[in-house]
Amino acid sequence: MSSESFSSSLPAPEAILKEAFDSRKFTYRRLGFVGVLGLLSLFGVYLEYRFLQINGISPLEWATLLLFCMLFPLLAFGATTAIFGAMQRVRGGDPTRISGLIADQKTDPKDLPPTAVVIPIHCEDVARVTAGLESMMKSAGLVGLGKNLDFFLLSDTTDPDVWLQEEKAFSKLSRKPETKGRVYYRKRRINLNKKSGNIADFCRRWGRRYRYMIVLDADSLLTGECMLNLVRLMEAVPNAGIIQTVPKIIRGRSLFQRLAQFGTWLGNPIFGAGSYYWQVFSGPFWGHNAIVRLKPFMEHCGLPGLPGEGAIGGKILSHDTVEAALIRKAGYTVWFAYDLEGSYEECPPNVLESLQRDNRWCQGNLQHFWFLFVGGLRISSRIHILLGILSYASSLLWALMLIATSFTVMADTDYYRLASVPEEWVKFQESLYLPVFYGLQAYTILILFMPRILSFIDGLFFRRRESGIGVFSFILSFFVEFIQSVILAPAYMVQYTRFLWMTFLNRKIEWGPQNRDPARGMDKMAAARVLLPQAFYGIGISVWLFVYYPILFYWLLPITGGWLLSYFWSVWTSSPSQGEVWKKKGLLLTPEETKDNPILSDTEKLEKEYSNFLKGMEAGSGVFLSVADPMLFRFHTSRLRTRKRESVARQKYMDGLALSWKEEGPDSLNRKELSRLLWDKRTLTDLHRWFWEADLTQAHFWWKERFLEYQTRLRTEQIESWFQGK
Structure with missing residues (x-):
């Protein structure tokens, strides 16, 4: 019996797994992909060589050709990926895609193994995080996963006010009947190894209780159906170590977010x-919106320290790619569930925030350089590591190649202009030089924009209706998003090169909290410092080229134009009001906005509820309420340990901090000292007792002001509840 007839006689899931693990077919797939990639790359290299050898190849031109040979395959890789993706879309989907394993699966959700859903957070918007957590718990309950999933909020927050907001929000969340006993909160005292350390801490404490772990970011959302499908897929593939979803961008408010939201919906x-x-x-x-098999993850994915303590040494910043490589090394598989619905995330609100995030990712990816040479890693893992490095390192190479090509064209132009009479020079340009030059440029542009061209065709003819957007609105939305990419790509190239330079200078990046709220606006001065210098360079270069080398002026116009416009575009797209205008006009719409989506509407509603509940806990009020508010004080201290032994020196030190807080207010303490007080149950209890027994007219004005605000808020809440009761 042939393998084809054997596969057709098997149940669908078994046939899919058999084909997916068929080494011969897997080899053919990769050979076909590499073959197309090679053909596209070789033709580009041929055109570049043909252009450079018109006047003989100088050492500079050999260097240009070498850079081209290194960089053009990266362009061809994107085009090849898009070509094969379009082929799979036309045929109705890849027959080996993992989502096919659950097409007809009828497993009762109650029979599925226990799974943990973990959300590491660090100084996040507490109302948004808690609202998303509750909406996911509600969605999971609706599909029958109420008893199978436990949700963990793992805090590494260093801001005392935000920490207390988290506790107050969690106290409300955990008291609700539908969430009671299913949600847990842990605040780490020492933020060792950032997010990866937070996950490792969870694994040590609770990992053995669960078979699987769904990892989320603070801005992630997964529907109950998506979580159910992920668990079922893990059960269907016993050697699956990780299954990664492709999250859609949601809740775009600024124009920058809406453009990113539309672009990813179209291209993903x-x-x-x-x-x-x-x-x-x-x-x-x-590292997020994915499910992990915990036992092999804990056994094989411990992250090693890197040599040295510089920018690419010490602790690993970007842990996800390394963990995937280690779990593949252990013999487990990593699947890409690219068509699984119900996975969402948010994106930075403006260009400046996006660049700050990329700065962290750049240095994290460059650290992975060490793992290219680790023994035992699969070739696919090394490819992922190399692609991650080149996603940033290639910017420097592109900059060098643009400079080298420009000097080559200048040298050729000067040579032919001086070596021939004007009529011959014009004839030579029109008959040979420019056709080759424009042919190379046209082919490069075609390969560069192939993914967008195919995504546009796919969206226009097959996916537009699902977004509820008209033909004209779709085309206009596509071209505006395309214009953004053309304007910002040169700016990103310069900034990525700067990030690389900072890394080479051994400047280590600290991973701080991220701003996800467009209402805060963009720091225009900071953006000007980042983006305006390249605009001045662009003006100078453009004027000089226009006078002396017009051919280069027009060739480099997309790059110099991007430098000139990037700052102004960034300011314009950072506005939430602009995003709202485009939304009202029916532009840049995605299905998540035009169709009913319960988890998103629940999150919006709950975010308002938690925002009102946490009102008055910002700018120092949170630490005040930890002492003054009886309910928050009781909840907070219930989570603290009572020291069995305390040295006289430590007791004297803590009493001194408490006295300073009483007499001079919290501004007399730094963040670390304030955190020490909030971690100490005895001292905090003494402060609580002092507050309610002392004569506050004699206390520091900070205590009196905060107490007045507290009383006013309580009375307002009482009046509002009375009117609601009426």
Whole structure:
């Protein structure tokens, strides 16, 4: 019996797994992908060589050709991925895609193993995080996972006010009947190893209780259906170590967010299908919106320290790619569930925040350089590591190649202009030089924009209706998003090169809290310092080229134009009001906005509820309430340990901090000292007793002001509740 007839006689899930793990077919897939990639790359290199050898190849031109040979395959890689993705879309989907394993699965959710859903947070918007957590718990309960999933909020927050907001919000969340006993909160005292250390801490404490762990970011949302499908997929593939979803961007408010939201909705299906084609069970891991098999993860994915303590040494910043490589090394598979619905995340509100995030990712990815040479890693893992490094390192190479190509064109132009009479020079340009030059440029542009071209065709003819957007609105939305990419790409190239330079200078990046709220606006001065210098360079270069080398002026116009416009575009797109205007006009719409989506509407409603509940806990009021508010004080101290032994020196030190707080207010203490007080149960209890027994007219004005605000808020709440009762 042939393998084809054997596969058709098997149940669908078994047939899918058989085909996915068929080494011969897997090899053919990769050979086909590499073959197309090679053909596209070789033709580009041929055109570049043909252009450079018109006047003989100088050492500078050999260097240009070498850079081109290194960089053009990266462009061709994106085009090849899009081509194979489009092919899979046309055929109705990849027959080996992992989501096919659960098409007809009828497993009762109550029979599925216990799974933990973990959300590491650090100084996040507490109302948004808690609202998202509750909406996910509600969605999971609706699909029958109420008893199978436990939710963990793992805090590394260093701001005392935000910490107390988290506790107050959690006290409300955990008291609700539908969440009681299903949600847990842990605040780490020492933030060792950032997010990866937070996850490791969870694994040590609770990992053995669960078979699987769904990892989320603070801005992540997963529907109950998506979580159910992820657990079922893990059960269907016994050697699956990680299954990664492709999150859609949601809740775009600023124009920058809305453009990113529309662009990812349009491009992800093509790119996801193309990526899966050559990866299959050797997919990526992004550290969130994914499910992990805990036992092998705990056994094999402990992160080693890197040599040295510089920018690319010490503790690993970007842990996800390394963890995927280690779990593949252990013999488990990593799947890319690119078509699984119900996975969401948010994006930075403006260009400046996006660049700050990329700065952290750049240094984190560059650290992975060490793992390229680790023994035992799969070739697919090394490819993922190399692609992650080149996603930032290639910016420097592109900059060098643009400079080298420009000097080459200048040298050729000067040579032919001086070596021939004007008529011959014009004839030579029109008959040979410019056709080759423009042919190379046209082919490069085609390969560069191939993913967008195919995504546009796919969106216009097959996916537009699902977003509820008209033909004209779709085309206009596509071109505005395309214009943004053209304007910002040169700016990102310069900034990524700067990030690399900072890393080479051994400047280590600290991973701080992220701003996800467009209402805060963009720091225009900071953006000017980042983006305006390249605008001045662009003006100078453009004027000089226009006078002396017009051919280069027009060739480099997309780059110099991007430098000139990037700051003004960034300021314009950072505005939430602009985002709202475009939304009202029916532009940049995605299905999550035009169709009913319960988890998103629940999150919006709950966010308002928690925002009102946490009102008055900002700017120092949170630490005040930890002492003054009986309910918050009781909840907070119930989570603290009573010291069995305390030295006289420590007791004297803590009493001194408490006295300073009483007499001079919290401004007399730094954040570390204030945190020490909030961690100390005895001292905090003494402060609580002092507050309610002391004569506050004799206390520091900070205590009197905060107490007045507290009383006013309580009375307001009583009046509002009375009117609601009426």
